[in-house]
Amino acid sequence: MRRCLLQFQIISGFLTITLLASCSSGGSTVSGPDPAPATTVSITPGNPVVEPGFPQMFTATTAGTSNLLAVTWSIQEGAIGGSIGTSTLGKGLYVAPAMSPGSTATYHVVATSTADATLKGSVVVTVKTLPKVVVSPSAGNLLPGATKTFTATVAFAQNTAVTWSVQESGGGTITQGGLYTAPASIPGAIATFHVVATSVEDPSRSAGAEITIQQSATTGTWSAVGNPLVARGGGAFGVALADGRVLLAGGWNGSQPFSDNILGSAELYNPATQTFTATGSMLAPRYGATGILLADGRVLVAGGQTTGTSSVLKTTELFDPASGTFSPGPVLLVAESRPQLGLLPTGEVLVAGNGTGKMEILNVSTNTTSGPWNQSVARQNFGATMLQDGRMLIVGGYPGNGIYSMQAEIFDPATKVSTLVGNLSAARQLMSLVVLQNGKVLVLGGSTTTAFTTVELFDPATGSFTPQAPMSIPRGSLQAIRLPDGKVLVTGGSTYLEPAYTTSSEIFDPATGSFTPTASAITPRSRGFLLPLKDGSSLCFGGFDLAGLPGGNSITAERYQ
Numbered sequence: 001m002r003r004c005l006l007q008f009q010i011i012s013g014f015l016t017i018t019l020l021a022s023c024s025s026g027g028s029t030v031s032g033p034d035p036a037p038a039t040t041v042s043i044t045p046g047n048p049v050v051e052p053g054f055p056q057m058f059t060a061t062t063a064g065t066s067n068l069l070a071v072t073w074s075i076q077e078g079a080i081g082g083s084i085g086t087s088t089l090g091k092g093l094y095v096a097p098a099m100s101p102g103s104t105a106t107y108h109v110v111a112t113s114t115a116d117a118t119l120k121g122s123v124v125v126t127v128k129t130l131p132k133v134v135v136s137p138s139a140g141n142l143l144p145g146a147t148k149t150f151t152a153t154v155a156f157a158q159n160t161a162v163t164w165s166v167q168e169s170g171g172g173t174i175t176q177g178g179l180y181t182a183p184a185s186i187p188g189a190i191a192t193f194h195v196v197a198t199s200v201e202d203p204s205r206s207a208g209a210e211i212t213i214q215q216s217a218t219t220g221t222w223s224a225v226g227n228p229l230v231a232r233g234g235g236a237f238g239v240a241l242a243d244g245r246v247l248l249a250g251g252w253n254g255s256q257p258f259s260d261n262i263l264g265s266a267e268l269y270n271p272a273t274q275t276f277t278a279t280g281s282m283l284a285p286r287y288g289a290t291g292i293l294l295a296d297g298r299v300l301v302a303g304g305q306t307t308g309t310s311s312v313l314k315t316t317e318l319f320d321p322a323s324g325t326f327s328p329g330p331v332l333l334v335a336e337s338r339p340q341l342g343l344l345p346t347g348e349v350l351v352a353g354n355g356t357g358k359m360e361i362l363n364v365s366t367n368t369t370s371g372p373w374n375q376s377v378a379r380q381n382f383g384a385t386m387l388q389d390g391r392m393l394i395v396g397g398y399p400g401n402g403i404y405s406m407q408a409e410i411f412d413p414a415t416k417v418s419t420l421v422g423n424l425s426a427a428r429q430l431m432s433l434v435v436l437q438n439g440k441v442l443v444l445g446g447s448t449t450t451a452f453t454t455v456e457l458f459d460p461a462t463g464s465f466t467p468q469a470p471m472s473i474p475r476g477s478l479q480a481i482r483l484p485d486g487k488v489l490v491t492g493g494s495t496y497l498e499p500a501y502t503t504s505s506e507i508f509d510p511a512t513g514s515f516t517p518t519a520s521a522i523t524p525r526s527r528g529f530l531l532p533l534k535d536g537s538s539l540c541f542g543g544f545d546l547a548g549l550p551g552g553n554s555i556t557a558e559r560y561q
Contacts, residue, residue, distance in 0.1 A: 040063040040119065040120070040121050041060050041061070041062070041063065041069060041071060041111045041112070041113060041119055041120055041121030042060070042061045042062070042063045042064070042121055043058055043059070043060055043109065043111050043121050043122065043123045044058070044059050044061070045058070045123075046123050047123050047124045047125070047126070048123070048125060048126070049125075049126045049127075049128065049130070050094070050096040050125055050126070050127055051096065051127070051128070051129055051130055052096050052097065052098050052099040052103075052127055052128075052129060053095070053096060053097075053098050054095070054096055055093055055094065055095050055096075056093075056094045056095075056096070056125070057091060057092070057093050057094070058073070058084070058091070058092045058093075058094055058109060058111070058123070059090055059091055059092075060073075060090045060091075060092065060111040060121065061090060063121070068089055068090030068091075069090050069111075069113060070089075070090065070113070070114045070115065071090065071092070071111040071112055071113055071114060072111070072112045072114055073085065073092035073094075073109065073110070073111055073112075074109075074110045074112065075094075075107055075108065075109060075110070076107065076108035076109075076110055076122065077107050077108065080097065080107075081097060081105075081107030081108070081125075081127075082094060082095050082096045082097040082107065082125075082127070083095050084109060092109070092111065094109055094125065096125070096127045097127065099127060099128075099129070101129045101155075101156055102129065102156060103128065103129075104126065104127070104128040105126075105127050105128075106124055106125065106126050106127070107124075107125050107127065108122050108123070108124055108125070109122060109123050109125055110122045129156040130156065130202060130204075130205055131154050131155065131156050131157035131199045131201055131202045131205045132154070132155045132156055132205065133152060133153070133154050133162065133197050133198070133199050133205055133206055133207040134152065134153050134154075134155070134207055135150055135151070135152050135195070135197050135207045135208060135209045136150065136151050136152075136153075136209075137150070137209060137502060137503060137504075137524070138209050138210070138473075138495050138500075138502060139209055139210045139211070139212070139472070139473040139495060139502050139504050140209065140210075140211050140212070140504060140520070141211075141212045141214065141472050141504055141505075141506060141517030141518075141520070142182045142211060142212070142213055142214075142517070143182070143213070143214065143215075143517075144182055144183060144184055144185055144186055144213055144215065145181070145182055145183070145184045146181075146182050147179060147180060147181050147182070148179075148180050148182075148211070149177075149178055149179050149180070150164075150174070150178040150180060150195055150197070150209055151178055152164075152178065152197035152207070154199050154201070154205075157199060157201045157202065158201065159199075159200050159201040160201075161199075161200040161201075162197040162198055162199060162200060163176065163197070163198050163200060164176055164178055164195060164196070164197055164198075165195070165196050165198070166180075166193060166194070166195055166196070167193065167194040167195070167196050167208065168193045168194065170183060171183065171191075171193030171194070171211075172193060172211075172213075174195050178197075180195050180211065182211070182213050183213065186213050186215070189214065189215050189514075190212065190213065190214045190215075190472075191212075191213045192210060192211065192212050192213075192472075193210075193211045193213065194208045194209065194210055194211065195208060195209050195211065196208040210473055212472035212473065212517065214472075214516060214517050218487075218506075218507040218516045218517070218518040219518070220489075220505070220507070220518040220519045220560060220561065221519050221560070221561055222505075222519055222520070222521050222522050222540075222558050222559070222560050223558060223559055223561070224522055224556070224557070224558050225269075225274040225539070225557050225558060225559050226269075226273075226274045226275045226276055226557065227276065227555050227556055227557055228248055228267060228269075228276045228541060228542065228555055228557060229265075229267050229276050229277075229278060230251075230253060230263060230265060230267070230555070231253065231254060231549045231550070231551075231553035231554060231555035232248070232250065232251025232252065232253070232263060232542055232553060233251050233252050233254060233527075233542070233543070233544060233551050233552070233553035233554075234251075234477075234526070234527030234528075234542070234543050234544055235250065235251045235252050235262075235287035235288045235304075235305075236248060236249060236250045236251030236263070236287075236529075236542055237249060237250055237251075237289055237290055237291040237301070237529075238291070238529035238531055238541065238542060239291040239292065239293050239299050239531075240293065240531040240532055240533070240539075241268075241293065241297070241299070241321050242293065242297045242321075243297070243321060244271060244272075244533065244534040245268050245269060245270055245271070245321065246268065246269040246271075246531055246533075246539055247266060247267075247268060247279075247291065247299055247319060247321070248266065248267050248268075248269065248276070248529075248541065248542065249263075249264075249265065249266035249267070249282060249286075249289075249291070249301070249319075250262075250263055250264070250265075250266075250282065250285070250286040250287060250289050250301075250304060251263050251287060251542075251553075252287050252551060252553070253550065253551075253553070254549060254550025254551030254552070254553045255550055255551075258287075259305075259307055259308060259309065260307060260308070261307075262285040262286065262287045262305065262306060262307045263285055263286075263287075264281045264282045264283075264284060264285035264286065265278065265281050265282075266278075266279050266280065266281060266282060266319070266326075267279060268321075268324075269539065269541075269557070271533050271534065271535065271537075271539070271559075276557075279324040280319075280323075280324045280325040280326055281326070282301065282317055282326050283315075283317055283326050283327075283328065284306050284313065284315060284317075285306050285307045286301065286303075286304030286305070286306060286313065287304055287305045287306075287337075288303065288304045288305050288337040288338045289301050289302060289303055289304030289313075290302055290303060290304075290338065290339050290340065290341050291319075291341075292341040292342075292343060292349060293343070294318075294343070294347065294349070294364060295343070295347045296347075297321060297322075298318050298319060298320050298321070298364075299318070299319040299321075300316060300317075300318060300329055300341070300349055300362065300364060301316060301317045301318070301319065301326070301329075302316045302329075302332065302336065302339055302341060302349075302351060302362070303316070303332065303335070303336035303337055303338070303339045303351075304337055304338075305337050311335075312335040312336065312337045313332075313335060313336075313337075314331050314332040314333070314334070314335045314336075315328065315329075315331055315332070316328075316329035316330055316331065316332065316362065317329055318364065329362070329364060329367070330362045330363065330364065330367050330368055330369045331369060332351065332360060332362075332369060333358075333360055333369055333371055333372050334353055334356050334358045334360065334372050335356075336351065336353050336354060336356060336358075337354060337355075338354040338380075338381075339351050339352060339353055339354050340352040340354065340382070340384035340392075340394075342384070342385070342386040342392050343386065344361070344390055344413055345390050347364070347365070348361050348362060348363050348364075348413075349361070349362040349364070350386075350392055350411070350413055352375065352382075352384050352392060352394060352411070353372075353375070353378075354380050354381070354382070355378065355379065355380040356378065357374060357375045357377070357378025357379070358371065358372035358373070358374065358375065359371055359372060359373045359374070359375060359411055359416075359418065360372050360373075361413060371416075373411075373416045373417070373418070374418065375394065375409065375411065375418050376407070376409040376418045376419065376420050377397075377399060377405060377407050377409065377420075378399060379396075379397030379398055379399045379400075379405050379429075380397055380398045380399075380400075380429070381396075381397050381398050381429035381430050382394050382395060382396050382397030382398075382405070382429065383395045383396055383397070383431045383432065383433040383443065383446070384433065385433040385434075385435055385441060386435070387410070387435070387439065387441070387460050388435070388439040388460075389439075389460065390413065390414075391410050391411060391412050391413070391460075392410065392411045392413075393408065393409075393410055393433070393441055393458065393460070394408065394409050394410070394411065394418075395407075395408040395409075395424060395431070395433070395443060395458070396408075396424055396427065396428045396429055396431055396443075396446060397429050398429045403427075404427035404428060404429055404448045405427055405429075406423045406424040406425070406426060406427040406428070407420060407423055407424075408420070408421050408422060408423060408424060408458070408463075408465070409421060410460075410463075421463035421464070422458075422462075422463050422464040422465055423465070424443065424456060424465055425454070425456060425465060425467055426452065426454060427448060428445075428446030428447060428448060428452055429446055429447060429448065429476075430446050430447050430476045430477045431443055431444060431445055431446030431447075431452075431476075431478075432444045432445060432446075432478050432479070432480040432490075434480050434481065434482050434488050435482065436482065436486065436488075436510050437482075437486045437510070438510070439460060440457055440458060440459050440460070441457070441458040441460070442455065442456075442457055442458075442468070442480075442488060442508065442510075443455065443456040443457070443458060443465070444471065444475070444478060444480050444488075444490060444508075445471060445474065445475035445476060445478050445490075445493060446476055447474075447476030447477070447494065447496060450474065450496050451474035451475055451476035451493070451494055451495055451496040452474055452475075452476070453470040453471045453472070453473060453474045453475070454467065454470055454471075455467070455468040455469065455470060455471060455508070456468060468508075468513055469513055469514045469515060470515075471490060471506060471515055472504065472506055472515060472517065473495055473502060473504050474495050474496065475490070475492070475493030475494070475495065475502070476493055476494045476495075476496065476526075477493055477494050477526045477527045477543075478490060478491070478492055478493030478494075478526075479491050479492050479493065479525065479528050479529070479530035479540060479543075480530065481530045481531070481532060481538050483507075483536070483538070484536045486510060487507050487508060487509050487510070488507065488508040488510075489505065489507060489518070489530070489538060489560060490505065490506050490507070490508060490515075491503075491504070491505040491506075491521050491525075491530065491540065491560070492504075492505075492521060492524065492525040492526060492528060492540070492543075493525075493526055494526040500526065500546075501524035501525055501526045501544065501545060501546055502524055503520040503521040503522065503523065503524050503525075504517075504520055504521075505517070505518050505519060505520055505521055505560070506518055519560075521540065521558060521560075522556065522558045523545050523547070523554060523556045523558065524545050524546050525540065525543045525544070525545050525554055525556075526543055526544045526545075527542075527543040527544055528540055528541060528542045528543030528544075528554065529541055529542045529543065533559070536561075537559050537560060537561045538559065538560045539557065539558075539559055540557065540558050540559070540560065541554070541556065541557035541558070542554055542557075
């Protein structure tokens with residue numbers, strides 16, 4: 001019989017087992033180490049499923065322990081199986097290769113000990129596109145006891161069936177056909193619940209929709225009106241004219257290449273006949289131009305990108321509703337795309353550059369331009385509006401380098417100086433600004449890498465922002481307008497969920513500082529136009545929707561009353 005002693009040593013953080021002499025056999029003692037038993041490398045997680053192009057972190061340990069092991073990572077099939085980094089901490093970040101939807105492949109991730117190349121472990125990685133569930137609509141506002149039908153689609157699955165459920169206890173019921181019934185009562189004035197569609201083929205895959213239940217709703221209706229002649233997308237501009245008609249011009253027709261399909265055409269909407277008719281074309285095709293109504297009833301159109309090289313323009317144009325024609329206007333000192341315009345008490349037009357950080361003043365009467373002056377912060381996609389005292393408020397936006405702004409500033413055209421004021425509570429871009437009857441400014445929604453429900457109120461007297469009650473759903477690139485009664489209509493926008501755009505609409509009451517649901521719009525819409533009509537109703541049109549037109553451009557129009 002052979003008896004041996006084991007000696008344990010810890011070397012550089014690793015446990016080493018050495019078989020030493022003190023082994024006896026047949027009355028004699030044998031000195032020297034015996035060969036160590038074979039050891040393997042454990043990898044977690046074991047045999048995962050990873051989507052094409054997605055990452056997966058692996059961890060290597062000594063088999064039977066939780067000790068991290070220094071290893072070299074590799075893929076048995078080579079680069080065709082994706083990529084994986086090497087770490088001395090036992091970690092390896094694997095990135096699956098790109099594949100066509102519906103394809104499936106298996107590869108082997110291998111971990112080899114850096115101390116002993118004979119010690120290895122491997123796992124099988126299955127690369128395939130997992131089922132993707134989309135719920136439509138992505139949100140909704142309802143009264144207690146009301147119903148709403150939701151639909152679910154499942155992509156990349158053989159079995160496209162789903163099971164429906166309500167996430168919260170007491171949040172209502174939903175049939176397996178997607179018909180949701182809100183609870184008959186809620187504990188407070190407002191409550192939020194979620195309906196969830198889960199893939200039958202892969203129960204780990206699901207999607208949901210957010211439902212806001214409120215005790216009361218504001219009466220309102222949406223009705224379809226005649227469609228614009230052209231689907232122009234979010235790069236067009238719209239202006240309500242003094243005679244009650246609405247001008248819509250420019251944009252992109254959705255075809256590629258983009259730079260060859262920018263539009264110069266224009267059309268007019270007549271509320272009396274609910275029709276769009278062609279009018280004279282602009283002197284230059286423009287995408288990202290901005291229009292503003294002048295005191296004399298004409299429209300100034302400034303900046304934008306044009307065809308061919310898709311260069312940004314310095315030129316402006318003047319539209320005369322009486323003749324239906326465009327003529328040259330003052331020339332900008334700095335080329336601008338998507339500038340913000342404000343009408344000054346003098347009749348001049350203040351121009352806030354989008355990304356250029358410049359301010360200019362255009363004088364249509366003398367056909368001259370003055371400036372440029374600097375903004376406090378150069379940024380894109382900011383919100384801007386004219387205050388009642390003739391100054392311009394600029395908030396948020398995207399200065400660049402992956403950082404969004406929470407800064408606000410006011411440009412004074414009298415002194416030509418821009419001054420920083422209080423900050424927003426959160427950085428954001430693509431928000432909507434509405435001046436209330438008391439002169440304060442409502443800042444609604446917006447987005448960064450996600451969309452916001454948050455709302456803030458700016459007080460020009462103090463230069464500060466105060467949080468308000470949130471909207472019922474997140475909205476970026478939303479449409480908002482002050483109604484004749486002083487309340488604010490908010491509709492559409494991108495929720496950053498799927499489907500991206502919403503029909504949800506709600507009313508903000510400055511007297512109570514709260515939102516109340518109103519009728520949902522007909523078309524889910526983002527970056528559209530919401531303009532006042534003479535009869536007190538509001539016209540919503542353009543932008544992007546889910547109709548599947550080229551570029552996602554919307555060709556629908558509707559009116560809220």
